[in-house]
Amino acid sequence: GAVVSQHPSWVICKSGTSVKIECRSLDFQATTMFWYRQFPKQSLMLMATSNEGSKATYEQGVEKDKFLINHASLTLSTLTVTSAHPEDSSFYICSVRGNSNQPQHFGDGTRLSIL
Amino acid sequence: KQEVTQIPAALSVPEGENLVLNCSFTDSAIYNLQWFRQDPGKGLTSLLLIQSSQREQTSGRLNASLDKSSGRSTLYIAASQPGDSATYLCAVRANTGTASKLTFGTGTRLQVTL
Numbered sequence: 234g235a236v237v238s239q240h241p242s243w244v245i246c247k248s249g250t251s252v253k254i255e256c257r258s259l260d261f262q263a264t265t266m267f268w269y270r271q272f273p274k275q276s277l278m279l280m281a282t283s284n285e286g287s288k289a290t291y292e293q294g295v296e297k298d299k300f301l302i303n304h305a306s307l308t309l310s311t312l313t314v315t316s317a318h319p320e321d322s323s324f325y326i327c328s329v330r331g332n333s334n335q336p337q338h339f340g341d342g343t344r345l346s347i348l
Numbered sequence: 349k350q351e352v353t354q355i356p357a358a359l360s361v362p363e364g365e366n367l368v369l370n371c372s373f374t375d376s377a378i379y380n381l382q383w384f385r386q387d388p389g390k391g392l393t394s395l396l397l398i399q400s401s402q403r404e405q406t407s408g409r410l411n412a413s414l415d416k417s418s419g420r421s422t423l424y425i426a427a428s429q430p431g432d433s434a435t436y437l438c439a440v441r442a443n444t445g446t447a448s449k450l451t452f453g454t455g456t457r458l459q460v461t462l
Contacts, residue, residue, distance in 0.1 A: 237391075276437065336394045
């Protein structure tokens with residue numbers, strides 16, 4: 234069964250609005266959660282890494298004030314795209330990991346389209 | 349900086365064939381390597397995880413090998429089926445730290461035809 238639940242799977246909204254994406258770890262306590270974005274026909278690009286209860290670590294070039302990450306519990310992380318613009322349209326995927334010996338599991342992704 | 353390359357970029361085979369996907373990485377100091385499949389418009393499904401101390405892992409028709417010293421991994425798919433059609437990604441993890449990241453390969457797009 235699914236290990237990671239990501240919601241919503243698809244969202245269309247107007248430019249300037251904020252969009253929140255949820256990522257839930259279903260089967261275990263996710264010490265670390267990751268957020269990726271993927272453009273068509275490209276591999277995944279890591280946006281940020283978060284550990285429960287602490288601030289997220291953002292990759293170079295990713296605006297932390299635009300992509301707000303909250304990892305409030307061991308089973309839930311949220312990504313909020315603030316004041317979204319058409320260039321933010323992409324496929325966003327979350328990923329979770331437990332202890333260091335466990336594989337990394339991915340959500341089904343959220344397709345975000347900004348009009 | 350770790351770089352991960354997958355060859356071929358795309359592959360089309362008839363149903364029933366055995367096939368091998370290749371993954372190479374430039375820095376052999378890895379903690380583990382993971383193979384994923386991604387269906388169009390979907391997230392990633394973990395297939396196999398190989399720790400750096402292991403040589404191979406098997407799950408059903410899938411077998412992944414790891415040669416850390418040469419920086420290579422292969423994913424062997426036996427008796428391929430149309431349902432195996434997807435993009436296959438390998439990813440390496442550098443260390444055991446909680447913030448350590450996966451570095452992804454470019455992927456191999458597999459199509460299994462009837």
